[in-house]
Amino acid sequence: xxxxxxxxxxxxxxxxxxxxxxxxxxxxxxxxxxxxxxxxxxxxxxxxxxxxxxxxxxxxxxxxxxxxxxxxxxxxxxxxxxxxxxxxxxxxxxxxxxxxxxxxxxxxxxxxxxxxxxxxxxxxxxxxxxxxxxxxxxxxxxxxxxxxxxxxxxxxxxxxxxxxxxxxxxxxxxxxxxxxxxxxxxxxxxxxxxxxxxxxxxxxxxxxxxxxxxxxxxxxxxxxxxxxxxxxxxxxxxxxxxxxxxxxxxxxxxxxxxxxxxxxxxxxxxxxxxxxxxxxxxxxxxxxxxxxxxxxxxxxxxxxxxxxxxxxxxxxxxxxxxxxxxxxxxxxxxxxxxxxxxxxxxxxxxxxxxxxxxxxxxxxxxxxxxxxxxxxxxxxxxxxxxxxxxxxxxxxxxxxxxxxxxxxxxxxxxxxxxxxxxxxxxxxxxxxxxxxxxxxxxxxxxxxxxxxxxxxxxxxxxxxxxxx
Amino acid sequence: xxxxxxxxxxxxxxxxxxxxxxxxxxxxxxxxxxxxxxxxxxxxxxxxxxxxxxxxxxxxxxxxxxxxxxxxxxxxxxxxxxxxxxxxxxxxxxxxxxxxxxxxxxxxxxxxxxxxxxxxxxxxxxxxxxxxxxxxxxxxxxxxxxxxxxxxxxxxxxxxxxxxxxxxxxxxxxxxxxxxxxxxxxxxxxxxxxxxxxxxxxxxxxxxxxxxxxxxxxxxxxxxxxxxxxxxxxxxxxxxxxxxxxxxxxxxxxxxxxxxxxxxxxxxxxxxxxxxxx
Numbered sequence: 001x002x003x004x005x006x007x008x009x010x011x012x013x014x015x016x017x018x019x020x021x022x023x024x025x026x027x028x029x030x031x032x033x034x035x036x037x038x039x040x041x042x043x044x045x046x047x048x049x050x051x052x053x054x055x056x057x058x059x060x061x062x063x064x065x066x067x068x069x070x071x072x073x074x075x076x077x078x079x080x081x082x083x084x085x086x087x088x089x090x091x092x093x094x095x096x097x098x099x100x101x102x103x104x105x106x107x108x109x110x111x112x113x114x115x116x117x118x119x120x121x122x123x124x125x126x127x128x129x130x131x132x133x134x135x136x137x138x139x140x141x142x143x144x145x146x147x148x149x150x151x152x153x154x155x156x157x158x159x160x161x162x163x164x165x166x167x168x169x170x171x172x173x174x175x176x177x178x179x180x181x182x183x184x185x186x187x188x189x190x191x192x193x194x195x196x197x198x199x200x201x202x203x204x205x206x207x208x209x210x211x212x213x214x215x216x217x218x219x220x221x222x223x224x225x226x227x228x229x230x231x232x233x234x235x236x237x238x239x240x241x242x243x244x245x246x247x248x249x250x251x252x253x254x255x256x257x258x259x260x261x262x263x264x265x266x267x268x269x270x271x272x273x274x275x276x277x278x279x280x281x282x283x284x285x286x287x288x289x290x291x292x293x294x295x296x297x298x299x300x301x302x303x304x305x306x307x308x309x310x311x312x313x314x315x316x317x318x319x320x321x322x323x324x325x326x327x328x329x330x331x332x333x334x335x336x337x338x339x340x341x342x343x344x345x346x347x348x349x350x351x352x353x354x355x356x357x358x359x360x361x362x363x364x365x366x367x368x369x370x371x372x373x374x375x376x377x378x379x380x381x382x383x384x385x386x387x388x389x390x391x392x393x394x395x396x397x398x399x400x401x402x403x404x405x406x407x408x409x410x411x412x413x414x415x416x417x418x419x420x421x422x423x424x425x426x427x428x429x430x431x432x433x434x435x436x437x438x439x440x441x442x443x444x445x446x447x448x449x450x451x452x453x454x455x456x457x458x459x460x461x462x463x464x465x466x467x468x
Numbered sequence: 469x470x471x472x473x474x475x476x477x478x479x480x481x482x483x484x485x486x487x488x489x490x491x492x493x494x495x496x497x498x499x500x501x502x503x504x505x506x507x508x509x510x511x512x513x514x515x516x517x518x519x520x521x522x523x524x525x526x527x528x529x530x531x532x533x534x535x536x537x538x539x540x541x542x543x544x545x546x547x548x549x550x551x552x553x554x555x556x557x558x559x560x561x562x563x564x565x566x567x568x569x570x571x572x573x574x575x576x577x578x579x580x581x582x583x584x585x586x587x588x589x590x591x592x593x594x595x596x597x598x599x600x601x602x603x604x605x606x607x608x609x610x611x612x613x614x615x616x617x618x619x620x621x622x623x624x625x626x627x628x629x630x631x632x633x634x635x636x637x638x639x640x641x642x643x644x645x646x647x648x649x650x651x652x653x654x655x656x657x658x659x660x661x662x663x664x665x666x667x668x669x670x671x672x673x674x675x676x677x678x679x680x681x682x683x684x685x686x687x688x689x690x691x692x693x694x695x696x697x698x699x700x701x702x703x704x705x706x707x708x709x710x711x712x713x714x715x716x717x718x719x720x721x722x723x724x725x726x727x728x729x730x731x732x733x734x735x736x737x738x739x740x741x742x743x744x745x746x
Contacts, residue, residue, distance in 0.1 A: 021708040025701050032697035032726075039687040039737055071685045184683070193681065232531075232593045240596055260596035261678045272680045273596075395680035403682060407669040414665055418658040 018089040027083045034079070038070045084181050087174045095171055102167055107146060107424075109159040114426035119452050120441035121459035129155035129431040132438075136427055139465055143458065144425065155436065158427040166420040167445060172413030179406030187399030192216050198224040199279055199389040203247065207394040218394075219267065221247040227276055227388040240273050242390040268396055275391030283342055283362065287328055291344070292381040293360075295323070298374065305381060313349070320375050321350040323358075332361060340364055344380055421447045423454055427462065438462060471522035471535075472582075472589045475544055478518055479578040481511035482547065486575045489567035494639060501564040508551055508571065515548040522591065531593040536607040540589050543581035545607065549615035550574040553659075557619065557652070563644055566652075569622035602674035610667030610692075614727050616660030617699070621724035623653045624717035631714055650713050653720050654706060661699050668692050687737045691730040698723040 017023060041062065042049075050068065051059045066073030125132070133149065133156055140147045144160035194207035194216050203223040206215045226243040239259055246254040246266050256264045264271040283291075290307040297304070297318055306314045306323075313322035325346045332343035340361035348356045358378055361367050365379040425442040440459040444451035488504030491497070522535040535541045554570045581587055594603075627649045630640045643649065671689070672682040683689065702719040705711040 021704060024704055025709075028697045028701045028704070032694045032701075035690050035694050035697075038685060039690050039734070043685065071690075234593065236593055237595055238593065239599075259599075261600040263677065263680065270680050272678070274679070393680045397681075400676065400682065404673070407673070411662075411666055411669065414662045418662055 015089070018086060019093045021090075023082075023086050024090070027079060027086060031076075031079050031083065034070070034076060037067060041067055041070075043071070044069055080181060084178055087177055091171050091174050098167060098171075102164055106148070107159075107161060107164070109148070109150075109424075109426075111150075111152065111157055111426065111428065114157075114428065114441045114443075115439075117426075117441040117443055119443070119448070119455050120439055121455055122437060122439040123459065123463050124432075124435050124437050125463075126434065127436060128434075129429045129436045132429060132436065135465055136429065136462060139461060140425070140427060140458075144423075152428075152430070155429040155431045157429065159424070160427070161422070161424040163420055163422045166416050167422055169413055169416030169420065172409055173417060174413075176406045176409035176413055179402055179409060183399035183402035183404075183406060185399070186402060187397040191397035191399060192395065193397075194394045195274060195391065196222070196394055197275075197277070197389045197391050198222065200224055200227055200387050207392075216394075218269065219248075220253070222271065222392070222394075223247060224390050227390040229276060229388075240276055240390075242273055242392070244271065244392075268398070270393075270395050270397075272393040272395070273390070274393040277389055277391065278386045279389050280386055283328060287325075291325065293323070293325075294379050294381040295320075295376040296379075297376055308346075316376060318375070319351060321348065323348050323378065332359060334361075340367070346378070348374075348376075348378075350375075419447075421445055421450060423451050425451075425454065425458060427458070471518045471525055474514060474518040474521060475578070475589075476582045478511050478514040478547075479575070479582045481507060481514060482551065482571065482575040482578050485511055486568070486571035489564060489571050493565050493568040493642065496642065501567075504564065504567060504571070505555070505558065508555060508567070511574075512548065512551050512555065515544065515551070519544060519548070526591050529591055529593075531591065533594050533599075534604050535591075536604060537594055537598055538588075538592060540581050540587050542607060542611060543577050543587070546611045546614060546618075547574040547577040547581070549612050550577065550618050553612075553615050553656075554619055557656075561644070561648070561652070565643055566619075566623060566626065569626050570619050573618050573622060597678060600674055600678065602670055602677070606667060606670040606674055609663050609670055613660045613663030613665075613667050614731065616656050616663060617695075617720075617724050617727050620653050620656035620660060620720050623649050623656065624720040624724075627653065627713065627717040628721070646713060650716060653716060657699055657702055657720060657723070661696075661703065664692070664696055664699070668696065687734045688730065691726065691734050695723060695726040695730050698726050 045068070047059070050062070054062065062068060066075070070076055137147060137149050137158055140158050140160040143162075145162045146164075147158055147160040149156055149158050192209055193211070194209045196204050196207040198204050201224070203221050204218075205221045206217045208214075209216055223245040224242055225245060226241075228239075228241045230238045230241075232238050241257050241259050243257050244255070244264055245252050246264075254264075254266060258264045258271065258273050260273045263273070287310060290309050293306055293308050293314070295304045295306065295316060296302070297320075300318065302317075304317050308314050308323070308325045310325050310327070313324045315322055323346055325344060327345050329343045329345055332340050334340050340363065342362045344360040344362065346358045346360065348358050350356070356371075358368065358371065360378060360380050362380050366377075368374070368378045371377075421444045423442060423444045425440065428439040428441070430437045430439075438459075440455050440462065442451045442455040442458075485504050485507035488500045488507060492501035492504055519535050519541075522541070526533055526535065536545060550570060551574045554567060554574075558564060558567060582589070626640075626643050627646060630636060630643045630649070631646055632640075644652075668689075671692075675684065675689075676682040698719065702716060702723060705719065706716055
C-alpha cells in the first residue's frame with residue numbers, strides 16, 4: 001500500500017514544482033546571473049591566454065566547470081531545458097482549463113454580477129424599453145464581436161464582448177520561446193558553422209568548422225574571382241567585395257558579388273563576407289611560366305633581362321656562358337645562420353667549362369653582389385605581386401525558419417498580452433413607468449482604464465442615439 | 469549653425485526643463501510646471517531639428533546614412549525618446565511631478581553626448597558591417613525600449629522615496645498615489661519589454677544576414693538578454709505572484725542598471741572581438 005501511495009504523490013509533487021512560477025523566476029534569474037560569467041571571462045580563447053590571465057589553479061577550476069565555453073556547457077543547457085519544460089508544463093496546466101473558456105459557444109453571463117460592478121454609467125430616457133432594443137443591439141454589435149439580448153422582468157439586457165481570444169496571448173509568447181529553443185537545437189544538430197579562405201582565382205570544395213576544427217565538404221565548389229577592399233578618406237574601411245562563382249561538377253551555375261550584409265545563399269548554404277588578407281604570390285606558378293632574371297655586367301654596367309624556365313639554359317650576353325635555373329628552395333640558411341626564405345638555385349656555366357652554383361634569395365635582390373670574381377650579378381627581377389584572399393563564413397542552419405517564426409510569434413504575443421484585453425459589457429435597460437433607466441457596465445481581464453473608457457463611450461453613444 | 473551646435477543648445481533646454489519640473493515639485497507652483505512642459509516641447513522640436521539636420525549633413529559629406537550609427541547619435545535619440553514618451557505620460561495622467569524624475573535622465577543623456585570628451589560628435593562614414601537597413605529598425609526599437617525602462621526607473625525611484633520607512637516628507641507627499649505609480653511602472657516596463665524584444669529580434673535577424681548567425685553570445689547580446697530576463701522576472705512576479713509596489717520598484721531599478729550596463733558597461737568588458745568592428 002505504501003509504495004502504491006507514494007508514487008503518485010511524488011510525481012504530483014514533481015509536477016507541482018514544474019508548473020510553479022517560483023521555478024520560472026528562479027530559472028530566469030539563474031540564467032541572467034550565470035550569463036554574466038560568460039561576458040566577464042572571454043569565451044573560447046586559447047589555453048595559454050587563460051593560464052596567463054587567471055593562473056594555473058583558476059584555469060583548472062574554470063576548465064572543469066566549462067566556463068570557457070559556458071553557453072554550451074551541460075549546466076547552462078540544463079537551465080535552458082528546464083526553462084522549456086517549465087514553460088510547456090505551465091502552458092499545459094493552464095491552457096487545458098482556459099481552452100474551454102476561450103472556445104466556448106455561448107459565453108456565460110450573469111446579470112447580477114454586472115449589476116454589482118463599479119465601472120458603470122447610467123442615464124434615463126423617455127419612453128418604453130422595448131422601443132430601444134433594436135437600436136441598442138445594433139449599436140453594440142457594431143463595437144463588439146459577440147452580442148446577445150436577453151429579456152428581463154422590467155426590460156431587457158444586452159451582453160456584449162470582444163477579445164476573448166486575447167486571453168491566449170501569453171501562451172503565444174510562451175510558445176514563441178519554445179520555437180526559439182527548438183530552432184536553436186535543430187540548428188546545432190543539423191547545421192554547421194564554418195569558414196574558408198579562398199585566394200583570388202582559386203576554388204574550394206570544403207570549409208573548416210569553427211568548433212572542433214573538422215572539415216565540412218560542400219556539394220558544390222566556390223571560386224573567388226576577385227576580392228576588393230575600398231576605404232574612405234578617413235582610412236576607415238568602406239566596402240569588402242568578393243566576386244564568387246558557384247560551380248557544380250565544373251559547371252558555373254551562379255555568379256554573385258558579395259559584400260558584408262549581402263550574402264550569397266545557395267542550396268541551403270549561406271556564404272558571408274567575413275574577413276580578408278594578403279598572401280604572398282605563388283612563386284612556383286610563376287616559375288612554371290618563366291621567371292624574369294636580370295644580369296648586370298660588371299665589365300660594362302649593362303643590365304640584361306631574360307626569362308628563364310627550370311632546366312633550360314639561358315645564354316648570357318657578352319660571351320658570358322649560360323645560366324640554368326635548377327630549383328626553388330622554400331628556405332635557405334646563409335652560412336648556416338639566418339634563414340633567407342625562398343631561394344632560387346641556378347648553375348652558371350662559364351665559357352671555359354667551369355660551373356658555379358648560384359643562390360638567389362627572392363627577397364634579397366642584391367645578395368649575388370657578394371659573389372667574388374663574377375662577371376655578372378644575377379637577381380630575380382620580378383618581385384611577385386601579393387594576392388588577396390577572401391575570408392568567408394559558410395553556414396547552414398535549418399533551424400532558422402523556426403527561430404524566425406518564434407520571433408514573429410513573440411512580437412505578436414507581446415502586443416496581444418500587453419495591449420489587448422477581453423472586454424465584457426452589459427447594457428441593462430430597465431423600464432420605470434414612462435421612463436427607462438439605461439446602465440452600461442463593464443469588466444475586463446486587464447487594463448481597467450481601458451474598460452472604463454469603453455463603458456463611458458458606449459454610454460455616451462447610446463445616449464446620443466436616443467436624442468438623435 | 470550645424471547640427472552639433474543645435475543639439476548642444478537642446479542639452480541646455482532639457483536641463484532648464486528639468487530644473488523647472490523640480491522647482492514645480494518643490495514649490496508647488498503651477499507656472500513653472502507649465503513653463504517646464506513648454507520648454508520640454510521646445511527641446512523635443514530642437515532635438516528633431518538637430519537630428520534631421522545631421523541626416524542632411526551626412527548626405528552633404530557624401531556618407532548618406534541615418535543619424536543612428538554611433539554612441540553620440542544613439543544618446544541623442546535616447547534623450548529624444550525619453551522626453552517624447554514622458555510628454556505622452558504627462559498628457560495622459562495630467563501630472564507633472566514625474567517630470568522631475570525623468571527629465572533629468574534625458575538631460576544627463578544629452579549632456580553626456582555633448583560634453584564628454586570621449587564621445588565624438590563628428591559624422592563618421594559607416595563601416596561595412598553597419599551598412600544595412602536593419603540598422604535603423606534595430607537602433608530605434610532598442611532605444612525606445614531603453615527609454616521606456618528609463619521612465620519606469622524614474623517612477624520606481626519615486627515609489628521607493630514616497631513609501632520609504634519613516635513616512636512621507638513634505639515633497640514626496642505630492643507624488644501620485646502609490647497604486648498609480650505602481651501601475652505606471654508596469655505599463656512602462658511592458659512598453660520597454662515589447663521594444664527591447666523587437667530590438668533584440670531585429671538585431672538577431674541583422675546578425676544572421678551579416679554574419680550568418682542570429683545569436684553568438686557576444687557580450688552585448690548576452691547583456692541585452694540578461695536585461696530581458698530581469699524584466700521578464702518582473703512581469704511574471706507581478707502577474708502570477710501578485711507582487712506590487714516596493715518589490716516591483718526594486719526589480720525595475722535593477723533592470724535599469726542592467727540596461728545601463730548593456731549600453732555603456734559592455735565596452736569595458738574583455739572581449740575577443742569588438743562589436744561591429746569587422
